[in-house]
């Protein structure tokens with residue numbers, strides 16, 4: 010079993026304490042990773058702070074060149090890294106390739122953005138003064154990432170932080186540390202100065218607590234569950250620590266009778282089943298207008314039944330395993346609850362017992378009442394609950410009836426309707442006739458309990474910059 014080290018202060022650190030990494034397609038551990046205690050995390054923050062003092066002095070162009078080198082390393086190793094993502098996360102290999110490609114794109118985009126930490130000069134109101142607004146990097150940034158997109162979600166935090174002039178403490182999820190180790194290898198090969206990028210694994214609450222309480226850590230960017238986000242908000246109160254939080258989603262998909270039905274089905278399929286339903290922007294609940302309800306269901310069920318389930322490394326697989334046993338249990342609970350409340354099970358609905366890992370059959374439920382768990386909570390499984398609506402007003406009201414507001418999707422060919430939807434849907438990201446809205450250059454994040462702040466786009470780097478006003482007496 011291969012054992013992986015951590016990356017601290019420019020060196021590889023092997024510890025006695027390790028934790029195992031499991032392949033969710035087999036349910037077996039295949040690697041282990043070193044772990045550190047809170048005292049070593051504190052030291053790592055101090056090292057990152059020492060590195061910050063010189064990293065911040067580099068020009069944005071110079072920092073961008075380092076990011077370009079990391080991107081080139083990742084590009085060179087993309088096949089091997091994609092395999093690693095599939096091994097620890099379970100997703101189909103083609104989707105791991107897409108994740109690596111998006112990570113490279115994020116690195117390149119923020120490499121360019123590093124040159125653009127613009128301030129502004131504001132006209133003075135009083136004679137003899139001049140006003141400047143300047144941007145400064147915050148300092149050491151903590152980046153806590155989840156297991157569902159183990160590479161791209163770490164990169165989405167580290168790249169803008171490094172571009173801004175911050176140094177980074179990356180803590181990946183316990184289930185998927187290997188992608189971040191590969192990321193650290195790319196950083197090492199790109200010869201970033203020691204301490205600029207620190208990789209720590211260990212007890213999440215201890216590492217989190219150190220990042221929250223250590224005054225040298227000046228920002229935490231987190232992606233994960235709303236529950237952990239709430240813990241971080243409480244913990245951040247004492248030190249008034251700035252947080253960016255990308256939390257749970259519960260995305261609605263609205264399919265209107267004027268939509269091109271084939272495109273709507275294809276869009277809903279990808280929004281639902283990409284990453285085996287384990288994406289924070291996954292379609293959680295699908296509402297279809299009555300005149301096309303039956304036709305949509307027939308097409309959607311046919312495509313769902315045709316999905317190939319299996320180990321993500323096998324050719325042509327479109328649905329991999331869920332991350333663990335608990336995820337399987339939750340999936341079963343959501344299906345049973347919906348059926349008990351009157352939903353019709355049109356396909357799937359069970360864990361796949363003929364395979365070892367944590368596989369769940371791609372599932373479609375029809376006529377699911379709004380009270381169903383799968384209509385109210387994040388399901389994170391290949392389960393598509395579909396229901397019917399009559400009017401646009403009703404569709405918007407039901408779509409917005411959620412504590413979450415990360416993403417929303419709508420399929421329509423009516424431009425006026427599209428504008429009404431984009432203005433009224435309560436979500437940070439809206440895909441109109443598009444099931445895959447994420448792109449490096451546009452803000453990613455949610456409203457309501459889906460979080461605070463935005464990643465990607467110019468907002469993504471802004472999250473690691475302080476805005477300062479300088480009033481200059483020049484009279």
Ligand code: ADP
Pocket residue numbers: 153154155156157180181182183213214215216217218232233234235236237238240
């Ligand atoms: P998920 O449901 O995606 O596993 P979590 O919120 O549990 O969501 O995990 C997301 C990330 O947050 C992981 O890296 C996890 O280790 C980390 N995490 C979990 N608990 C804490 C905590 N108390 N403080 C800081 N980070 C935590």
